[in-house]
Amino acid sequence: MRMWGVNPALLCDKHLLGEHVEMHMFVGALKKGISTRGYEETGLVALPKIRARHDALAREMKRRGMNHRSPLPRIAGRRRGGWIDEAANLRELKRRCPECRKRIRRHEGRGRVVSERRA
Numbered sequence: 001m002r003m004w005g006v007n008p009a010l011l012c013d014k015h016l017l018g019e020h021v022e023m024h025m026f027v028g029a030l031k032k033g034i035s036t037r038g039y040e041e042t043g044l045v046a047l048p049k050i051r052a053r054h055d056a057l058a059r060e061m062k063r064r065g066m067n068h069r070s071p072l073p074r075i076a077g078r079r080r081g082g083w084i085d086e087a088a089n090l091r092e093l094k095r096r097c098p099e100c101r102k103r104i105r106r107h108e109g110r111g112r113v114v115s116e117r118r119a
């Protein structure tokens, strides 16, 4: 499970859907009291950003005409912990996924801001 945290428009369909499912999996783990510490400590998730990230991914899915019928369950209390490195994640996606690479290059070519803006 991994929160990429990059601009959702830069993700290929597979990575968009994958990250979305994984946000549900993180919340599922938290609800069941399963530790996510291994992910937090290795820069794979930032717990306070899960909800906003889920919603951003769901918006991008809808924009691409995909179904989203899975509101994120509530979790008790605010969760702290974890971190992600969005710039490193962008490089990683570019390296490992040809489809993401195409999208990222297209974006860079247009001189757009690549990193996601945070509210």
Ligand SMILES: [Zn+2]
Pocket (backbone or CB within 6 Å): 020, 024, 054, 058, 068, 069, 070, 071, 072
């Ligand atoms: Zn969802």
Ligand SMILES: [Zn+2]
Pocket (backbone or CB within 6 Å): 011, 012, 013, 014, 015, 093, 097, 098, 099, 100, 101
């Ligand atoms: Zn991809």
